Amino acid sequence: MTDTAAAHDLSDPAVDPFSVAEAAAAVIRERTGVERHDVALVLGSGWGQAGDLVGETLATIENTDVPGFAKAAVEGHSGTMRSVAIGDTGRRALVYGTRTHFYEGRGVRSVVHGVRTAAAAGCSAIVLTNGCGGLRPEWAPGSPVLISDHINLTAATPIEGANFVDLTDLYSPRLRALAQEVDPTLDEGVYVQFRGPQYETPAEVRMARVLGGDLVGMSTTLEAVAARQAGLEILGISLVTNAAAGISATPLSHEEVLDAGRAAADRCGRLLADVVGLI
Ligand code: 8IG
Numbered sequence: 001m002t003d004t005a006a007a008h009d010l011s012d013p014a015v016d017p018f019s020v021a022e023a024a025a026a027v028i029r030e031r032t033g034v035e036r037h038d039v040a041l042v043l044g045s046g047w048g049q050a051g052d053l054v055g056e057t058l059a060t061i062e063n064t065d066v067p068g069f070a071k072a073a074v075e076g077h078s079g080t081m082r083s084v085a086i087g088d089t090g091r092r093a094l095v096y097g098t099r100t101h102f103y104e105g106r107g108v109r110s111v112v113h114g115v116r117t118a119a120a121a122g123c124s125a126i127v128l129t130n131g132c133g134g135l136r137p138e139w140a141p142g143s144p145v146l147i148s149d150h151i152n153l154t155a156a157t158p159i160e161g162a163n164f165v166d167l168t169d170l171y172s173p174r175l176r177a178l179a180q181e182v183d184p185t186l187d188e189g190v191y192v193q194f195r196g197p198q199y200e201t202p203a204e205v206r207m208a209r210v211l212g213g214d215l216v217g218m219s220t221t222l223e224a225v226a227a228r229q230a231g232l233e234i235l236g237i238s239l240v241t242n243a244a245a246g247i248s249a250t251p252l253s254h255e256e257v258l259d260a261g262r263a264a265a266d267r268c269g270r271l272l273a274d275v276v277g278l279i
Pocket of ligand 1: 134199200243245
């Protein structure tokens with residue numbers, strides 16, 4: 001490892017993750033030629049093409065060129081980040097084509113590095129998207145659902161030290177209202193993050209239901225907590241790509257997830273573009 005790579009190694013407890021985020025933001029400024037980005041967007045499973053309608057891509061950066069970032073681990077995800085013009089507002093979106101998941105075992109600091117980098121790059125809001133399992137039978141695969149709150153079952157946290165971060169209204173009521181103006185048919189639900197990468201057993205899905213969950217997935221909650229600590233306004237949107245285990249009779253597959261994403265790409269893309277334009 002080179003000296004600079006070692007200085008940016010998020011797995012080294014002696015390295016300050018916020019200084020790595022500053023270094024990453026500096027590379028983004030240099031490569032995009034702009035001093036700041038305004039809104040960050042994380043594209044989860046099924047959302048890959050949805051970023052394209054936000055506006056013109058003005059720069060594309062390989063994740064591996066940016067301190068603290070790694071290449072995509074999930075099929076269907078893109079290992080690049082893009083600087084995208086938000087319509088003709090003069091504002092810029094920083095669009096991440098993938099995320100690091102907790103189940104990859106690279107540590108929570110890696111999971112939330114994109115969020116911290118977005119804050120360091122000047123963003124004031126972040127849109128966290130994901131693909132997930134739905135607990136309500138009326139949510140057919142391909143339904144986008146706003147996240148109203150979450151339950152973090154990972155037993156992990158991105159917060160280090162005695163920082164008692166408040167999580168009231170974590171998912172911004174203002175941004176949820178904006179999204180519902182764009183699409184009044186959007187439902188809301190509580191997102192439950194499991195550790196993964198296996199999908200749940202039907203019994204675990206029933207447990208999530210009893211706990212007050214509506215959606216089950218493997219991402220987002222740790223990022224949302226880090227985003228709150230960083231002072232970002234947060235919008236969470238899940239794409240129900242499959243009925244959660246035991247909710248429907250058919251077994252789950254990642255193919256089904258990719259198919260649902262492709263089928264919903266248009267609706268999700270327009271939703272995302274319209275909402276980002278209004279943030
Ligand atoms: I896409 O049914 C997708 N991600 N935990 N459960 C969990 N994660 C998911 C699911 C699901 N579908």
